[in-house]
Amino acid sequence: MRGKAALFLLCLLPAGWLLFAALTDRLGANPIEAVTRGTGDWALRFLLITLAITPLARLTGWRSLIGYRRLFGLYAFFYASLHLLCYLWLDQFFDWAEIGHDLLERPFITLGMLSWAMLVPLAATSNRRMMRRMGRRWKHLHRTIYLIAPLAVVHFFLLVKADWREPLLYLLVTVALLGMRIPVVRARRRQPAH
Amino acid sequence: MSAPKPSEITPEPLYRRRREFLKQSIGIGLFAATGKASALVLPRGPFPRRDEADGEKVTPWKYATTYNNFYEFGTDKEDPAENARRLRTDSWSVTVEGECERPGTLALEDLVRPHALEERIYRLRCVEGWSMVIPWLGFPLAALIKRFRPTSKAKYVVFETLYDPEQMPGQRWPILEWPYVEGLRMDEALHPLTILAVGMYGKVLPNQNGAPLRLVVPWKYGFKSIKSIVRIRFQERQPVTTWMRAAPREYGFYANVNPHVDHPRWSQKKERRIGEFFKRDTLMFNGYAEEVAHLYRGMDLGKYF
Numbered sequence: 369m370r371g372k373a374a375l376f377l378l379c380l381l382p383a384g385w386l387l388f389a390a391l392t393d394r395l396g397a398n399p400i401e402a403v404t405r406g407t408g409d410w411a412l413r414f415l416l417i418t419l420a421i422t423p424l425a426r427l428t429g430w431r432s433l434i435g436y437r438r439l440f441g442l443y444a445f446f447y448a449s450l451h452l453l454c455y456l457w458l459d460q461f462f463d464w465a466e467i468g469h470d471l472l473e474r475p476f477i478t479l480g481m482l483s484w485a486m487l488v489p490l491a492a493t494s495n496r497r498m499m500r501r502m503g504r505r506w507k508h509l510h511r512t513i514y515l516i517a518p519l520a521v522v523h524f525f526l527l528v529k530a531d532w533r534e535p536l537l538y539l540l541v542t543v544a545l546l547g548m549r550i551p552v553v554r555a556r557r558r559q560p561a562h
Numbered sequence: 563m564s565a566p567k568p569s570e571i572t573p574e575p576l577y578r579r580r581r582e583f584l585k586q587s588i589g590i591g592l593f594a595a596t597g598k599a600s601a602l603v604l605p606r607g608p609f610p611r612r613d614e615a616d617g618e619k620v621t622p623w624k625y626a627t628t629y630n631n632f633y634e635f636g637t638d639k640e641d642p643a644e645n646a647r648r649l650r651t652d653s654w655s656v657t658v659e660g661e662c663e664r665p666g667t668l669a670l671e672d673l674v675r676p677h678a679l680e681e682r683i684y685r686l687r688c689v690e691g692w693s694m695v696i697p698w699l700g701f702p703l704a705a706l707i708k709r710f711r712p713t714s715k716a717k718y719v720v721f722e723t724l725y726d727p728e729q730m731p732g733q734r735w736p737i738l739e740w741p742y743v744e745g746l747r748m749d750e751a752l753h754p755l756t757i758l759a760v761g762m763y764g765k766v767l768p769n770q771n772g773a774p775l776r777l778v779v780p781w782k783y784g785f786k787s788i789k790s791i792v793r794i795r796f797q798e799r800q801p802v803t804t805w806m807r808a809a810p811r812e813y814g815f816y817a818n819v820n821p822h823v824d825h826p827r828w829s830q831k832k833e834r835r836i837g838e839f840f841k842r843d844t845l846m847f848n849g850y851a852e853e854v855a856h857l858y859r860g861m862d863l864g865k866y867f
Contacts, residue, residue: 396640397629397836398692461840466829474827526827529690530808531637531737 375436379443382410383450400458407451412524414444415517416541423548438494441513445491448484448520455480476526483519486512514549517542597627597643600766600773601652602670604679607764609699611681614755614780616849620683621694623763625836630770631688632789633738634723634730641732646769648729649790654774660720660796663711670774674760676709677701681764682757684780686787687819687848693833698778699761704752712748716796719751720744721777721788738804744788745801745815746779749857755780755850758791781850783817814867818858819848823867 386406389395395402418440425433455477460467470477490510493499499506521542524535547553628643635645654670679699687693707719725741727733733740750756759778760767767773772789779786785805805813812826821831821844832841847854858866 397625398639398834400834400839401692466831470829473824476827530633531735533735 372436372439375439379414379439382406383447400454404451404454404458407447407454408524411444411447411451412520412538414440414447415513415520416538416545418444419513419517419542419545423545442491442494445487448487452481452484476523479519479523479526483516483523486516486519490516514546517546597769598647598649598773599651599768600760601650601654602674602760602766602774604699604761604766609679609681609764611683611697613683614850615683615685615695618685618695619837620697620763621836626694626696626762627768627770629836631690631784632732632770632772634732634740634742634790635770636732637737642770643768645731646773648731649724649769649773650729651769651774654792656775656792656794658710658794661713661716661798662796663713665710673706673775674701677705679760682778684755684778685848686778686780686784687833687844689783689785689813689817689825689830691828691830691833692836694836697763698757698759699764700757700759700778702754703756703758703777704754706758707751710796712796715798717748717798718796718800719746719748720793720795720797720801721791722793722795723788724790724792739807741792742788742804743801744777744786744803746786747800747857750779750854753854753857755853781819781847781854783819785813786817816858816863816866818854818863818867819844820846820863820867822846823864 386395386403390399390403393399418437421433421437421440425431456462456467460470471481472478490513493502493506493509502509518539521535521538524538525532528535629639630642631639632642632646635642635649651670655667656670656673657665657667659665679701681697681699683695683697685693686696703719721744723742724730725733746756757778759772759776760774762768762771767776772787775791776789777787777791800815803813803815805817806815819830824830830844833844834841845851
């Protein structure tokens with residue numbers, strides 16, 4: 369339990385740093401851009417950390433890791449929500465006509481919003497009660513993360529001007545994490561090594 | 563006017579030391595915090611000033627020198643301030659070639675010396691949706707062009723940035739096709755608002771801002787204002803510029819600031835002035851419509867973006 373509390377605070381550090389840095393003029397010439405990018409980066413990172421938990425638990429045999437998965441998933445939603453708020457407020461100042469236009473005309477906005485919207489039902493059903501009530505359907509619903517992660521990576525690709533290296537790195541990690549879940553790959557791993 | 567008395571002439575070694583002293587004092591005094599700057603020695607000011615930004619507040623030096631798009635030194639905004647130290651701007655030369663009567667390669671000092679420097683305060687609008695107000699030090703490009711006597715075939719002026727991955731580590735990756743190439747139609751190049759800058763904020767250009775010689779075209783998106791120029795060429799055909807090559811659907815040859823023509827991936831209606839919280843409306847031709855709109859009369863600016 370103490371471990372979980374410590375982890376909870378640790379995951380808040382990026383948000384805390386961004387807030388502190390913004391208030392003390394440490395984010396450079398364009399702090400709003402820095403906060404928008406920072407929250408987006410962390411949403412994607414927590415999404416990938418969440419995806420990494422199951423394969424990591426399986427590879428290391430450290431089963432209790434699974435108990436932390438929900439925390440990481442909820443933090444992915446938390447940072448994605450801050451990221452969205454940055455766009456709605458600091459970029460568009462709640463100009464709904466312009467936001468609607470963006471949503472229809474700009475694929476990177478469409479994909480970003482879609483990834484966030486798909487996280488909402490996952491966050492809403494993340495408690496034990498919903499898990500019990502939904503039974504098998506819960507598992508199916510939460511597998512949509514396999515779609516959300518690549519959507520978020522494509523969202524990143526679409527806003528880059530010329531330097532693809534960073535989104536490419538996220539793409540490789542995503543592909544690797546999803547690849548480990550393909551039954552053939554998993555089966556091969558389970559075979560004895562000799 | 564009579565010749566100076568021998569006693570009035572500064573002995574050469576002393577004269578040279580004075581130049582060195584000036585260079586060093588500029589280096590130590592101004593650039594300790596923000597990296598290296600152009601090796602060019604500016605004549606003493608004050609320079610005649612023209613405010614072409616309607617009295618708007620000048621962007622703090624701190625921001626103008628730490629938030630730069632200069633992919634030759636890295637693609638993050640803070641990268642150029644850090645990496646541009648590697649650029650050596652002493653013994654810089656510029657080659658002028660193509661459709662002109664007097665082509666040649668000139669030392670930077672010889673290229674700049676005939677021109678009286680003046681300060682021009684311009685708005686700078688980046689295609690990414692942010693903007694600044696910068697007091698440049700430079701001279702009209704038109705004055706330089708005339709020295710080389712372009713022929714009647716010279717319809718365009720093309721500029722090239724230095725290519726040297728040793729000094730410009732960003733060039734080790736094929737992020738863009740190097741060297742960076744930009745161009746202007748001859749009437750745009752000759753327009754009195756178009757300048758070549760060697761300084762800003764009353765000082766020589768910091769390396770990350772395009773030392774020692776850069777273009778400034780205030781009614782076009784920032785990427786047209788090419789930095790660290792080593793080549794100027796007159797030619798008959800419209801060049802393919804670096805960003806046109808990288809993404810032809812997104813960047814055109816003209817790249818005039820235009821709130822009515824969106825970038826395919828984002829709106830150009832508004833911009834955030836660096837240092838401000840709220841966005842402001844982007845102005846047609848970045849607020850220079852009165853001076854430049856006639857250059858594009860009858861052109862479909864949605865097509866020629």
